[in-house]
Amino acid sequence: MRYFDALIATLIAAIANFSLIAYLVIRRILVYPSHHMLERRRREYEERIDAVAVSPHEPTGDDAAEFPTVRRWERDLLFEVVASRMVLLKGRSRSNLTRLLELSGVIDERIAELRTGTVWKRRLAADVLGRSYSATAISPLTLALRDTDADVRSIAAKALGRLDVDSAIPYVASLLKDIEEPLCAAVADTLIGFGEDAVSDVLALLQEDIDGSRSAERVRFWSVTVLANIRRPSVPERNRRVVVALHNLTGDSSMRVRRITAVALGRLGSSFEVDALAKLLVDASHEVRREAATALGVIGDERALEVLLVAFEDPVREVAIAAGDALAEFGERGVLMMRQSLARRGLPIAGSPNVTEVNHG
Amino acid sequence: MDADEVLPGSGPVLLVDRDELVFRLLSARFLSKGVDLLWTDSSTGALAMLEAGRVAGFPRAVITDVALHGSTGYEFVRTVRASEFPAVALIPILMLTSRYRQLDVDSGVRSGIDAYMAKPFDLDQVEQVLGRIINARSKMIASAASPNGSMP
Numbered sequence: 001m002r003y004f005d006a007l008i009a010t011l012i013a014a015i016a017n018f019s020l021i022a023y024l025v026i027r028r029i030l031v032y033p034s035h036h037m038l039e040r041r042r043r044e045y046e047e048r049i050d051a052v053a054v055s056p057h058e059p060t061g062d063d064a065a066e067f068p069t070v071r072r073w074e075r076d077l078l079f080e081v082v083a084s085r086m087v088l089l090k091g092r093s094r095s096n097l098t099r100l101l102e103l104s105g106v107i108d109e110r111i112a113e114l115r116t117g118t119v120w121k122r123r124l125a126a127d128v129l130g131r132s133y134s135a136t137a138i139s140p141l142t143l144a145l146r147d148t149d150a151d152v153r154s155i156a157a158k159a160l161g162r163l164d165v166d167s168a169i170p171y172v173a174s175l176l177k178d179i180e181e182p183l184c185a186a187v188a189d190t191l192i193g194f195g196e197d198a199v200s201d202v203l204a205l206l207q208e209d210i211d212g213s214r215s216a217e218r219v220r221f222w223s224v225t226v227l228a229n230i231r232r233p234s235v236p237e238r239n240r241r242v243v244v245a246l247h248n249l250t251g252d253s254s255m256r257v258r259r260i261t262a263v264a265l266g267r268l269g270s271s272f273e274v275d276a277l278a279k280l281l282v283d284a285s286h287e288v289r290r291e292a293a294t295a296l297g298v299i300g301d302e303r304a305l306e307v308l309l310v311a312f313e314d315p316v317r318e319v320a321i322a323a324g325d326a327l328a329e330f331g332e333r334g335v336l337m338m339r340q341s342l343a344r345r346g347l348p349i350a351g352s353p354n355v356t357e358v359n360h361g
Numbered sequence: 362m363d364a365d366e367v368l369p370g371s372g373p374v375l376l377v378d379r380d381e382l383v384f385r386l387l388s389a390r391f392l393s394k395g396v397d398l399l400w401t402d403s404s405t406g407a408l409a410m411l412e413a414g415r416v417a418g419f420p421r422a423v424i425t426d427v428a429l430h431g432s433t434g435y436e437f438v439r440t441v442r443a444s445e446f447p448a449v450a451l452i453p454i455l456m457l458t459s460r461y462r463q464l465d466v467d468s469g470v471r472s473g474i475d476a477y478m479a480k481p482f483d484l485d486q487v488e489q490v491l492g493r494i495i496n497a498r499s500k501m502i503a504s505a506a507s508p509n510g511s512m513p
Contacts (some may be wrong), residue, residue: 046385054390054484088382091483 033073041074045081052100053085053093064103079106083131098133107132111140114152122152130159138165145171154183161190166197173201176219184222192229199238202226206245217254224249224257228264243268247276255285262288266295273299278307286316293319297326305330309337313345368488370421370495372414373397377407377425377437378457383480387424390484396421403430404437411441411449422453422495424487427460427469434458435472442473451502453494457482 033041048066052059069075082097089097101107107129114125126144129137137159144156145168157175160168172194175187191198205223227242246268249261262280265273273295280292293311296304304326311323327334368374374391376384376398384400391398399420401407407425414420423441427434434456444450454476456469461479469477475494478487 050385050389053386054393084382085386086481088380088386088481089484090481091485093386093484094481 033071038073038077041068041077042081045078049078049081049085049097049100052096053089055096056092059096059100059103061103064100067100067104069104069106075104075106075109078104079128079132083128086131086133094133101132102134102136107134107136111137114140114144114156119149119152122147122149123155126152126155126159130155130162133163135163138163138168141165142168142171145175150179150183153179154186157187157190161193164194166194169194169198170201170204173198173205176205176222177216181218184218188222188226188229191226195230196238198226199230199242203241203245206249217257220249220252220257221254221260224260224264228260228267239268243272246273250276250279255288258283258285258288259291262291262295266291266298269299271299271301271303274301274303278304281307281311286314286319289314289316289319290322293322293326297322297329300329302330302333305334305337308334309341312338312341368394368396368421368495369492370499372418372421373399374491375399375401375407375410375420375423377401377404377423377429377434379426379428379430383426383457386484387487390488394488404434404440405431407437408440411444411452414449415446419448419452422455422491424455424457424491425474427456427458427465435468438469438472438474451498453491453498455487455491455494457487 045067052063067074067078069078079101082101086094086097110125110128110132113121114129117125122144126141129141141156141160141163142165145153145160147153147156153175157168157172160172169191172187172190176184179187191202202223205219224246227246246261246265249257250265252258252261258280262277265277265280277292277296277299280288281296283289283292289311293308296308308323308326312320312327314320314323324338327338368391374387374396376387378384378400379402381400381402384398388398388400399410401410407423407429411419411423425434425437429437431437432440438454438456441452441454442450454474456474456477457480458465458469458477459480466477475498476490478490
């Protein structure tokens with residue numbers, strides 16, 4: 001009897017194993033294509049998608065129906081082939097391809113995943129929607145900026161930057177307040193991509209600081225990084241507000257905020273910035289002093305000559321070199337001042353007999 | 362140039378680009394207009410094709426990237442412009458590249474291109490620009506060939 005039970009148990013186990021393997025094989029066949037089938041379908045798609053891209057007419061539902069997209073892998077493949085073309089194209093060709101994705105259901109499917117999918121699916125969906133260039137993705141991507149997952153928020157911000165949606169700027173800017181430091185660079189990049197239109201919202205982040213509800217050091221640093229890279233706003237009022245905000249930050253408690261402020265002031269490039277940069281030229285941090293010296297050289301205002309000469313005698317070599325480079329930007333006059341400074345300190349001067357390099361102490 | 366308009370000139374267009382996708386897209390577009398697109402991914406291949414043009418007919422225009430196998434697009438253009446055969450030296454050249462800094466544009470212009478376009482590109486625009494530079498070169502050659510004209 002015991003042997004009979006063992007036999008039955010073995011049989012049940014064998015049937016279970018066989019069923020499992022059969023299930024996996026059938027699933028593999030139904031869900032995933034063979035390599036051969038995948039390549040064949042890819043070639044079909046490529047030919048048809050290229051025809052859609054170069055067509056002078058927007059694709060219709062009938063055109064989309066020519067693409068078999070019943071199975072998930074087919075829709076994924078369709079997107080992959082379309083996306084590879086979108087990187088190269090713009091104008092009508094790109095619009096045609098976006099329309100094709102909309103008609104084939106790829107966009108709707110990803111929007112649904114962005115709303116209710118798992119974290120991984122939401123991240124992927126945000127990326128795909130950004131690369132689809134579809135206007136229907138704007139609203140769901142904007143909502144995704146409040147996703148519980150920081151990566152989803154960051155990818156959604158990047159996607160909106162790619163779609164160039166100005167209405168998303170306040171949401172993207174506010175992300176700097178609530179995402180982790182490593183993700184800030186991606187958000188800052190997106191804001192820089194928006195250009196001058198992002199200035200007001202970035203200034204609003206810094207304004208919180210001025211109002212007393214002190215923003216995090218991280219927010220101030222990345223906000224100024226964005227301003228430094230957008231450079232001089234063309235609207236005078238906007239430019240004035242940037243100058244005021246940057247002047248306020250020259251006394252910031254954070255060294256890296258003061259350093260990036262020096263860079264930003266230099267990039268604004270007007271004489272108004274000389275006083276603020278002169279203040280940074282005597283900063284406690286040599287990194288701040290170095291950036292301030294470089295910025296003053298770029299601006300090239302002669303009022304900076306005296307302070308640059310002081311910086312040329314800075315005990316930190318890299319500050320002295322930056323100040324020397326800045327003085328050289330002023331031509332003969334700057335070079336003469338450097339020579340006099342070296343002579344006064346009894347230091348050798350390049351170009352004199354037996355001297356091959358300038359020693360900055 | 363409208364979508365229905367024909368590209369001026371005769372003969373194929375030569376594309377020099379490492380990216381096959383660029384070839385596929387431009388080829389699909391040009392074929393729909395009845396224009397053949399020849400493709401090579403290297404400057405040496407392109408120069409050989411231009412050389413062969415003496416027998417098989419010269420392309421009506423060249424589209425080149427900057428990053429090529431063999432040499433840069435700038436060097437390739439300089440070599441073409443220095444050719445002893447006027448039909449090669451005067452061929453209209455459009456530089457189509459993902460490098461869009463002013464420095465890159467200036468290098469292209471100095472090497473002797475007729476027009477510069479950045480990737481990603483608009484196929485309509487590529488065709489328009491190509492049409493314009495082909496027409497401009499034709500006028501230049503025609504005026505040079507007239508009794509009062511002189512070859513550049």
